[in-house]
Amino acid sequence: MKRIVERVLTKDSLMQIINDLDKEGVPSPGHTSRQTTGKRSDSKQWYTTTLRSMLGNPQLLGQVIGHLAGAPGRVGAPGQPR
Numbered sequence: 001m002k003r004i005v006e007r008v009l010t011k012d013s014l015m016q017i018i019n020d021l022d023k024e025g026v027p028s029p030g031h032t033s034r035q036t037t038g039k040r041s042d043s044k045q046w047y048t049t050t051l052r053s054m055l056g057n058p059q060l061l062g063q064v065i066g067h068l069a070g071a072p073g074r075v076g077a078p079g080q081p082r
Helices: 002-009 014-024 048-055 058-068
Strands: none
Touching: 002 014, 002 048, 014 048
């Protein structure tokens, strides 16, 4: 997720990102290799809607942004409220 956020911040398009994820063989979140319960898919293909949904998830984003700011699990710079 960190790599995806970094690419978005450098203004790579979502299409560029998902094309690269597909080329690298990174399974999508819905692929059977990623899930132990719930609806599963045999498709490893990424979609912009999946990526957009992940980027809008506050828990995933908070962890990544906090890590980039130097404090795992924190949003914003160290010393700022969570």
